[in-house]
Amino acid sequence: MIESQNASLVYTDHGKQLYACRDVTMRVNPGEFVGILGPSGSGKSSLLYLLSGLKVPSSGETLYEGVSLSRTPDAVRAAIRLRDFGFVFQYPYLLGYLSAMENVLVARPDLDGHEQARSLLVNLGMESKMHRLPHELSGGERQRVCVARSLLGSPRVIFADEPTASLDHENGIQVVALLNRYRGEGALVMVTHDPSMLTAADRIVRLEDGVVAEGS
């Protein structure tokens, strides 16, 4: 479904070329839970952004359903992200002036997702807080709202970039479990530096210095 073929991502820093990822070839199959594991600075997040089309590779290809994302116009890639992908980021980003419920609905403006959003928030234990604003929620609660947002519209792939980084271990475990439980038939690609978060993963890809060290 999603495939990277010799994909590299190069940053230029003061005239020097730095490889965030180098010649990464890997595949994410439908419904699969793929963990991307590696130490800080190993290029995990960069790989996630390449796979999700948020970044285009400096060389090589990223394909979604056989179509090259790097050759697809920005607007089309944006439409793919909105329709087919869900995102959970390291930090629980929410729009401060919208309630938890409205923050979830933001993920799919093209759908009338009220019922599903409500159901997701109930399942994630946010029933009594779905009309609260983000500043009235704890860090763990905010990340649950982010999880609900990523699940709205039953996306085909959910990309989670260190979703447990800003949480304590217990909350982190809970968030990953919730993502895994409610993703349905969607694939889950999760980046983390903590192997204990990937106990349910179907497959783990290890990155070191931007290069796949194990799994692909």
Add this chain to the structure above:
Amino acid sequence: MKALGPLTYLRRNQRKTLPLIGVIVLAVMLICGIVSLINSIPLSVRVIYQYSSLMMGVTPRGDAGMTDQIRPVILKESPVPIGRIATCRASETEVRSIVGPWTFAVIAVGPDDAKFTLDRLGVTKVNGRMPKPGAPEAVITEPVARNLKLNIGDVVLAPDKNDGYSPQEVKVVGIAETRYWFILADLDYYRVNHFPPIDLLLVFAKDPARQGELDAWAMERFKGERARIVAYSEIERQSKEMFNTLYRILDVVIGTLVIVITVMMGMLINIHLTQRTQEFALLQALGYTKRAMALRVVVETVMVVMLGWLLGLATAFGMLRLCQIILMDPNAYAIDIVDTVALRYTVPVPLAILAVSLYTLWSHFRTFDPVGVVERRLV
């Protein structure tokens, strides 16, 4: 309500949007108020001397005997049928305007001409009576009475009044109801008591709508001759010349004000956009296009600017109406509280703010990298 509808942001971030609206309201109110009040000066000229649009004054020059020669020329050569030529004498007094006292004519005519003149002025009723022949009496119109705070029995001209001299006390015996400003005295009294002993003419077109045509003809016909034509068009021309410089200064002041407000608003909008960087990054990462987000911000900005502009106009209207009730009307000062010129002066405010906002927005989104923000590298 849509979660990301433009009104949602504005309503739920009132502490940010209300100051923006407030600044625009104040700027528009200030500009509209200043321009309306300044415009009230030339408007006052037009209103106070508007009676001259209904009659043409002719005074001889250098030779008092010219009056009798001018009359037949007008009757014979005028392309516009003449309704009446009244013989009159005149003296000066003062009326009060928003910028101080202005000279105003007291016109003395005979009883028949007085009736005709009041008819031409659209007088519907005279409270009191007309001046008696030879008596030191006058009829004033209602705006003059209000402006000079005069009632029947009060003195309008007196020996001790430098600005409205007459050898005897001239009392108000009637107040005529009309919108025109006019002071009418008796010709016989003036012939006996007032200097210089020169008869003047008041020339009325038969059809009041053609008075301007008659004035224009007379101005041309008597150019360089021993006659001076006093016509409304001359008053308008002089008024325009008089205020030309003032309006140039006003343009510079308003222009500077618009620039200051626009720069300030541009800075505020830039700060607000920067504060929303995370929001834009998140939405773009989720799949919203830059175009959709920019459009949303443009709609929000247009709403803020238009609301500020409309509220500014409404506030200006309210303030000017209050000014009209408290200050202008009791003194019969003229003011147009829905002055379209003032309205036009405010138009650059929303346009300039919108232009700066659009530029700020464009520069903000041009090199925007959502990944840098969601990875917390850029915030």
